Amino acid sequence: MASSSASHIVSTRNSVIDLAQMKLREVNQLLHDTDHGDFLIRNSRGAHSLACGLDGDMSVTIDGHVGYYCAGMNKRASVTVNGNAGTGLAENMMSGRVHVKGDASQSAGATGCGGLLIVDGNASARCGIALRGLDIVVKGSVGHMSAFMAQAGNLVVLGDTGDALGDSLYEARLFVRGAVKSLGADCVQKEMRDEHKIALRKLLDATGANADVSEFRRYGSARNLYHFHVDNAGQY
């Protein structure tokens, strides 16, 4: 399957890729065949699985809206979307940076292990579901069931959250500046200690978010549902 795609590379510096001229698989293969360079992708038109599985110190800018699973499994690369992203943005991301300048649909950053995911607009339901170490900063609001069963990493929300934030949460940290519609089972508000303020400041600075740490509240796990206890049966 490793076909003729390498021949499309004129230069790995400032390469322009036109999805109206190349097939999606060719584009992804081209990005897999290199581990450095700057790429600009045009005419994305909501295409699915764009810039997935990258593993290199490259920079990819997508000039338009993308479909499902953009930048999934991303490792080291920096991916910027000048538009909105569909379901499963940066799913299972390992490292690197993914930045969406518009909104993201459901399950953004799902199961992410590491790196930084930034959404300038809103992210809808289940943002950061099963988070495992990725840091997510959403400058707008997030939908219901965000950070469901999140194990590690940080979810920072500058706007509001939907229902059931952090349901069945493990050890991920949630920072919210706006209103929380409701908390999920076993998720509670916790004290903002200095270590949390420092960590949050670092994340805000990394994303260029102009926000005061003192405006945020921290939420975490009450740790009552870690092990089955019959008194908690109704909570599961």
Added chain:
Amino acid sequence: MCGIVGLFLKNQSLQGDLGRLTSLMLRELCDRGPDSAGFAVYGAETTGATKICMVNRGGAVDWHAVARQLGAATGADVSVETVEDHAIFRTSGAGDTARKWLIDNVPAAYVLSQGQSIEIFKGVGDPAAIVTRLDLEHRSGTHAIGHTRMATESAVTVAGSHPFSTGDDTCLVHNGSLSNHNRLREQLMRRGERFQTENDSEVAAAYLASRMRAGDTLEGALTNGLRDLDGFYTFVVGTRDGFAVIRDPVACKPAVIAETDDWVAMASEYRAIAPLPGAAQARIWEPAPATVYAWSRAA
């Protein structure tokens, strides 16, 4: 899965392009629903005439003979236009009477829609081929909704294809599945609703029709549906002068809405909106769970 699209034109000068634009949208969603497809087009109305669309069940039907018999039985002027395996009857009589007579007396065909504006067409097979065969490209009108189906709850048949009629000039397309449709179908049958399939989406359509017949507004019927319809859904409901979108409270089934000065479009995925003129500059958002979004010419 399943793919759904809706296009509502705000700029009247685009009405001649409605079918072409809707077909571009539907073709993008073939792989979300490769087994069947259908569409409803809201087009020209003739004063005093109700249109009834039918499709045969696979065998030939003498549509002109049906038109004559319908006219004689109901004492109305009836004409018929045929399009492939479909027929569009125009009657000067009451739509409900004609629909009932056609269901009872033409077992070789299904009734798809009734109303002054609506025309529904559907088929089984590759959606792109259906769109071409039934000539969606050249249809004009004010708004349209369409569906590509990946069957989950019932058989792949022309009758099981969407949209489903929900009464005069209204219809429904559905992405998702309902879990309480059998019991609800029984309740609705006891209230006099007529069913032509085992399909869960037809039950949702009949539910909305029943609520609206009992006095609910469309928005009221959809809000009541949040309580009475158990399952996953994104619905688009076409009405004589617009359409409405609603997602269930869990909102697993996708939907995206885009609006420009010229049109409002809804689709399962953005890529179906991308071919529309000005899509890149449109205001785009994801409809919130359990919230009714509606557009109409009246508003």
